[in-house]
Amino acid sequence: MSRDLVVPPGPGLPDGLVVPAAELVERFTRSPGPGGQSVNTTDSRVELEYDVAASAALSDAQRARLLARLPTARIRVVASEHRSQTRNRAAARERLAAQLREGLAPPPPPRRPTRPTRGSQQRRLDAKKQRGQTKALRGRVSDG
Numbered sequence: 001m002s003r004d005l006v007v008p009p010g011p012g013l014p015d016g017l018v019v020p021a022a023e024l025v026e027r028f029t030r031s032p033g034p035g036g037q038s039v040n041t042t043d044s045r046v047e048l049e050y051d052v053a054a055s056a057a058l059s060d061a062q063r064a065r066l067l068a069r070l071p072t073a074r075i076r077v078v079a080s081e082h083r084s085q086t087r088n089r090a091a092a093r094e095r096l097a098a099q100l101r102e103g104l105a106p107p108p109p110p111r112r113p114t115r116p117t118r119g120s121q122q123r124r125l126d127a128k129k130q131r132g133q134t135k136a137l138r139g140r141v142s143d144g
Contacts, residue, residue, distance in 0.1 A: 005050075007097045012065075012104040019057045019100075025049040026092075028085060045080035048092040050100075066103045075099055 005024060007017040028043035052058065052066045053073040067073060077099065079092035116124075 005093055005097060007100050010101050010105070012062075012106050013101065017057060017062075017100065017104075019050065019055065023050060023055050023057065024096075025051075026089070042085070044083060044085045044088055045078065046085065046088040046092045048077045048079075048089075048096055050075045050096060062104055066100070069103045 004021050005019040007013060007019070009016040025048070027047040027049070029045045029047065030043055051074050052063060052070065055063065058066065075096060077092045077095045079088040079095065082088050082091065
């Protein structure tokens with residue numbers, strides 16, 4: 001029942017991405033999550049694993065970008081929040097696609113520092129002078 005993982009187009013993925021089902025490793029275990037009487041007997045928890053370094057679906061540039069951003073060469077996603085194995089499989093696939101999309105997105109442009117305008121500098125100094133004058137008027141009143 002394994003299907004290819006389709007990652008829709010987005011930043012860093014102009015044409016999207018299709019990960020063959022053969023490159024995905026799915027494991028099913030007993031889920032500690034929500035459920036009824038049969039929760040301890042059904043293997044509804046899904047572990048989805050993808051080896052970035054050995055993948056043929058990625059270009060060399062994409063592989064290098066992902067490997068630079070990931071702590072390990074394997075992406076491992078776990079889903080156990082649903083009672084049904086099918087829904088957990090779908091959730092794990094969505095999470096893996098989101099991680100791939102995020103990892104392949106180009107870095108944001110660097111911040112270009114700006115200087116305050118002359119008008120804003122003048123307004124700031126005027127406000128400081130006004131505050132100083134207000135505070136100066138709070139002193140003791142002398143009889144004189």
